[in-house]
Amino acid sequence: MLAQDIMIKQVYKVKESDTVRRVIERFIEHGISGLPVVNDRNEIVGYVSDGDVMRYIGKHEDRYVDFFLCIHPDPRG
Template sequence: MEVRDFMIRDVITVKKETTIRELLKVLVDHKIGGVPVVDGQGKLLGMISDGDVIRFLQPKARTVYDFYITIVVNEREDFNEKLAQSLDLPVEKIMKRRELYTVKPDDDFENALSILAKHHFKKLPVVNPAGRVVGVISRGDIMRQITTKLINS
C-alpha cells in the first residue's frame, strides 16, 4: 500500500501571514489539530498545531516561591494578557520549521507509519516532487482507513 491510498487530499492549509486568531478559527471550524503552512504556490514552509499554540501561550516557568505568590493573583491575568497580545501575531512566529518530515504519495505506507510512530506526530504532510502539499496523513485517518479497508473488508 502507498501513502496515496490513505492520505486526505482536501488539505486545509494556512499561510505564514495567517494570524493566530485566524488559525484558531480554522482549527475549531474544521475540527482539526494542525495544518501545514504554505507559500503562495502551495509549497510547504512549516507545520502549526494546537499544541504549538498551547506551548506558546504557556506562562514562563517560575520558581516555587514565585509560583506560590502569583498563582492566586496573576496567573489568569498573565494568560489572558498573553493571549490578547498573541492573537494578532502571524503563525510564522510559532510554526515548526525545523525537523519537518514529509512523505510522497508513492511512498510506502509503512514509511509514513514509521515516521508518525517514531516522532509521535499526529499529522504528516504529503508533498509532490516540487515540494507542494498535496495531502496529509494523520493517525486518525490511518485508524479509520485500517478499520474500513482492512478489518471490515
C-alpha cells in the same frame, strides 16, 4: 497498511502571514488539530499544530488569555 489508507484527503492550509487567531479558527471550522503552512507561492514551509498554539499561549498567557477566550465565548454569558 499505508499512510494513504488513513490520511485525510481534504487538505486545509494557512498562509505564513495568517494570524494565530486564523489558525485556531481553521482548527475549529474543520475539526482538525494541525495545518500545513504555505508561502506566497503555495509551497509548504512548515506545519502548525494545536500543541504549538498551546505551548505559545502557555509561554505568553498573561498577554493572550482574553484574546483566545473571545474566539468561542461562553454561551451562558
